Every structure is written in structure tokens, then in C-alpha cells.
Amino acid sequence: DTGVSQNPRHKITKRGQNVTFRCDPISEHNRLYWYRQTLGQGPEFLTYFQNEAQLEKSRLLSDRFSAERPKGSFSTLEIQRTEQGDSAMYLCASSSGLGYAAPLHFGNGTRLTVT
Amino acid sequence: KNEVEQSPQNLTAQEGEFITINCSYSVGISALHWLQQHPGGGIVSLFMLSSGKKKHGRLIATINIQEKHSSLHITASHPRDSAVYICAVRSGNQFYFGTGTSLTVIP
Numbered sequence: 775d776t777g778v779s780q781n782p783r784h785k786i787t788k789r790g791q792n793v794t795f796r797c798d799p800i801s802e803h804n805r806l807y808w809y810r811q812t813l814g815q816g817p818e819f820l821t822y823f824q825n826e827a828q829l830e831k832s833r834l835l836s837d838r839f840s841a842e843r844p845k846g847s848f849s850t851l852e853i854q855r856t857e858q859g860d861s862a863m864y865l866c867a868s869s870s871g872l873g874y875a876a877p878l879h880f881g882n883g884t885r886l887t888v889t
Numbered sequence: 890k891n892e893v894e895q896s897p898q899n900l901t902a903q904e905g906e907f908i909t910i911n912c913s914y915s916v917g918i919s920a921l922h923w924l925q926q927h928p929g930g931g932i933v934s935l936f937m938l939s940s941g942k943k944k945h946g947r948l949i950a951t952i953n954i955q956e957k958h959s960s961l962h963i964t965a966s967h968p969r970d971s972a973v974y975i976c977a978v979r980s981g982n983q984f985y986f987g988t989g990t991s992l993t994v995i996p
Contacts, residue, residue: 807984816893816975816986817932830982865932867984878922878977878984882931 778881780866786887787856794852795884799868803879806849808841809865810834811883817865823849856888892916895976895987902994908963910990912976915957923950923961924975926989932975935961966994 779798787793799806804825809817820839822830825846835841838856843849853860863883893914902908912921923936936943936950938959943950947966952959963970971994976987 809986814988816977816988817984819983819985822982824982867932877934877937878979879934880924880932 780881780884784885792854797849797866803868803870805869807867811863858888861888892985893987899991904996906966908966910961912959914978916980918978920979921959922977926973968994970994
């Protein structure tokens with residue numbers, strides 16, 4: 775068990791470019807969450823997968839954002855036509871399906887800076 | 890209004906002091922998590938609880954389901970406890986997070 779892994783750790787991009795982040799959850803975890811965190815704030819929910827199915831999507835997630843988990847293992851989060859307001863830490867977390875009280879495990883995040 | 894409210898937002902303590910961080914929530918929950926985030930670092934889960942009290946070393950977490958309130962206590966605080974402490978609640982398939990309490994423990 776190597777924990778939740780996110781890549782890259784840092785991404786600097788120019789406004790208007792597309793970026794893609796990857797999350798590898800703990801291998802036996804079927805639930806995967808994406809969050810966004812800005813300075814001084816707690817994480818904000820973006821979207822949630824159970825296996826390969828995207829079950830919930832926050833209204834914060836504009837149509838420039840898309841997430842996939844094609845085989846129910848790793849997930850990608852893509853932001854198209856990035857804006858400066860997209861600059862934030864993007865966090866991935868996973869948990870097992872053993873009831874609603876399963877612990878949540880976080881990755882170290884991908885810090886996005888849009889210039 | 891946020892689903893999860895934490896207080897205080899910032900806390901400075903002298904080494905050795907007893908510290909309490911509070912969390913109130915407004916949604917029905919199946920579990921409450923206390924998380925720790927160091928500057929530039931990832932988030933680590935400290936406790937997950939749905940009733941009563943849990944203790945791990947110098948950390949104690951309590952929850953009162955009827956009052957929708959939880960507290961995180963740190964006994965004999967140490968500078969290495971300096972971090973942001975975040976309360977998160979699980980409601981259905983979603984997690985709601987507080988904005989965090991930034992703790993600084995001065996030697």
C-alpha cells in the first residue's frame with residue numbers, strides 16, 4: 775500500500791492552456807473523490823466516483839472541467855482553457871466501500887498555477 | 890452558511906498548553922473526520938468517529954451527535970503540532986469540510 779498518489783505535484787501553465795492531473799488511489803479502494811483547495815480554505819468537493827461511475831458532480835465544476843476513471847482504478851481531472859481563478863491545490867482522496875464510515879485517504883495534491 | 894463551521898480560525902499557544910478546537914455541523918452525518926494538514930504538505934486523517942470519544946497519544950476527539958458538535962483536544966502541546974486542523978463530515982456520498990483551524994505552538 776503506497777497510499778494515494780497524485781501527479782504532477784506542481785503545474786504552471788499559461789491562461790487558456792489545457793491541463794490534466796492524475797490520481798492513483800489505494801488499490802482496493804473503489805471510491806475516489808476530487809477536491810479543490812484555495813489558500814486559507816478547506817477543501818471543496820468537485821466530483822466523486824464509485825468504481826468507474828461518476829456519481830456526483832459539484833455545481834462548482836464548470837463545463838471546462840472533466841473527470842474520468844475509465845477502469846475504476848486511476849482517475850484523471852482535465853481543465854480546458856484554464857483561467858487564473860483555477861489556480862489552487864487539487865486534491866484526490868479515496869476510500870473503500872466498507873460502509874459509509876470508511877476512512878478517507880488523501881494524496882499530496884497537485885498545485886496548479888495559471889499565469 | 891457552511892455545512893461545517895470550525896472555531897477558532899487561528900490559535901497560538903505556548904508549548905505545553907491544552908488546546909481545544911471546535912467543530913459544528915448542520916447536516917446529518919454518518920461519520921466525522923479530523924484531519925491534519927502541514928504547510929505545503931498533504932492531508933493526514935487523525936480520527937474518524939461517529940459517536941463518543943477516541944484517543945490517540947496526546948490527541949483526543951469527542952463527538953456529540955445530538956448537538957452536532959465535535960471537539961479535538963491536544964494535551965501537552967508541542968511545536969510539531971503546528972498545522973492546520975480540518976473537520977470534515979460525511980453526509981451520504983459527500984464530504985463537507987470546515988475551513989480549518991491554523992494552530993501555532995510556540996516553544
